[in-house]
Amino acid sequence: MTGATLVAVTLLCPLQAHAQSSNGLSNLFGGIFSGSSPSPAQPAPGPGGAQPWSGEDGASGHPLMTAAAIREAAGNFDNCVASMWPDAARRNITQENFQRFTAGLAPDLRIMDLLDSQPEFTKSIWDYLDILVNDNRLAKGKEILAKYKAQFDATEKAYGVDRYIIAAIWGIESNYSTQMGDRSVLQSTAxxxxxxxxxxxxxxxxxxxxxxxNRGDLQPEQMRGSWAGAFGPTQFMPTAFKRFAVDADGDGRRDVVDNPADLIASTANNLKKDGWQSGASWGYEVVVPQGFNYMLADRAKAMTIAQWEKLGITRATRQPFPQPTDKAYLLAPAGAAGPGFLMLQNFRVIMKYNPAEAYALAIGHFADRLRGSQPFVQPWPRQERELSRAERLELQQLLAQRGFYKGTPDGQFGGQTRDALRNFQASIGAPADGFASSDMLERLRGR
Known part of the structure; x- marks a missing residue:
């Protein structure tokens, strides 16, 4: 729902993934939310001195992201907006409302830097979870569940979606409505x-x-959010709002910003339509045995729980798996040195909401904690450090030199990089877990 089609997301860059998939998590990590730029053709501070556009070419190298192209398009901004009137009319938007809602719009060029941002450093999965699943947020989540019990009851009955998952999304996306972003959705999307x-x-x-x-579901002042247009406590993109928002209390408006009944039901409707399985878990923390073939740890290699058990996979809590016939895939986000997870259908549904495995793991774990479960059993390899962008680029280049990586090195780790690293690890007799550790970079340098 938060813009899953925008980017290919990697587990190793979850924070960038969230910013670029247009959800509100950037608020938690110093995201800048400024108003319009007074001069579209020049870098200029936003209201209150917010950071301006850098005036530089974008890091993607796309021809439309050069500084000259950005300035030229900004100079034509008014004409561009006006040219969308025929399309708006075909959507039954009145001319009066089109003129009213577009009057005075000016481009926010700082967004161009955010669209092409490439962070020098990324968060490790354990640091990411520490930030998002903490005691303060757990306490607030329990308050929310109690305060809106009637709305959660009604939603569970109507949609069959676990209240704890909805509460987890609300908490992680906006810290329970306290960090939703303050950019105008109209200005950002325009x-x-x-x-x-x-x-x-x-x-x-x-x-x-x-x-x-135009329909009157929300007012412009309610539609404020992230730089890419996601808004409200659970960060709906406008197109997702159209598909999933519901009027749960029958007041004639679908208010996912200030109406808890509509917010909770709309989020549940999203998950249900994406394939949520009622009464099922998102997944299990598991113990992966020594000598395990980590080439099997792949989203495309789902097997039944019973098949995983035959390979030596057990639950970290030592409890039996409730449904041995369920299909799951193995995720090892910190490689052989960290915990493993068997991911079920509902995990894939959470990833449709936001396509980062780190995000979906945080949601599932936070929901379990709200339900009363304990923290993960196995330790993370906290002695490891995340590679810098320069090191990630070097790792890809070294893999390419050895014939393992066929893509263009860019410092961004996706499935192709992980597969290449796995094949290199297998070639040297190391666990082929695809985890880009500093030790693995040193071994690449030394061959």
């Missing part, structure tokens, strides 16, 4: 619809935002 490398995608988001306002 900027991205007219400037930069994702204009077609964001044109649909911008027109969908206008539809929401």
């Amino acid at each position: 900027t991205l619809a007219c400037i930069g490398r994702r204009q077609a995608y964001f044109k649909d988001e911008f027109l969908s935002a206008l539809e929401i306002l």
Whole structure:
């Protein structure tokens, strides 16, 4: 729901993944939310001195992300917005509302830096979980579950979606409505619809935002959120709002910002329509035996729980698996030195909400903690450090030199990099877990 189609997300770069998939997690890590730029053609501070556009070419190298292209498109911004009137009319937006809601729009060019951001350092999976699943958020989540018990009861009955998952999404996306972002959704989506490398995608988001306002579900002041247009406590993109938002209390409006009944039901409706299985878990923490073939730890290699058990996989809690016929895939986010997880269908559903495995793991674990479960049993390899971008780039280059990596080295780790690293690890007799440790970089350097 939060823009899963925007980027290919890697487990090793969860924070960038969340920012680029347009959810509110960037708020938790110093994301900047400024208003419009007074001069679209020049870097200028936003209201209150918010950070301006750098005025530099984007890191992606896309021709529409050069500084000259950005300035040229910004200079044509008014014409670009006006040119969308025929499309708006086809969506039954009145001309009066189109003019009212687009009057005074100006591009927020700082978004161009955020669209192409490539962080020098990333968070490890354990640091990421420590930040998102903490005692303060757990306490607040329990308060929310008690305060809105009637709404959660009604939603579970209507949609069959676990209340703890909904409460976890609410807590992690916006820290229970306290960190939703303060950029205008209209301004952000209009900027991205007219400037930069994702204009077609964001044109649909911008027109969908206008539809929401035209219908009267929300007011412009309610539609404030992330730089990519996600808004509300559970961070709906405008197109996702159109697909999933519901009027749970029958007041004639679908208010996912200030109406808890609509918010909870709409989030549940999203998960249900994405394939949520009622009464089922998202997955299990498991113990992976020594000498295990980590080439099997792949999202595309699902097997039944019973088949995994035959390979020596056991639950970390030592409890039996409740449904041996369930299909799951093995995730080893910290490699052989960390805990393993068997991921079920509901984990894949959470990943449709946001396509980072680290995010989905945080949601599932936070939901379990809200339910009363204990922290993960096995330790993380906290002695490991995340590689810098320069080191990630070097690792890909070294893998390419040895014939393992066929892509273009860019410092961003996806499935292709992990597969290449696994094959290298197998070639030297190391556990082929695809974990990019500093030790593995040293071994690549030494061959």
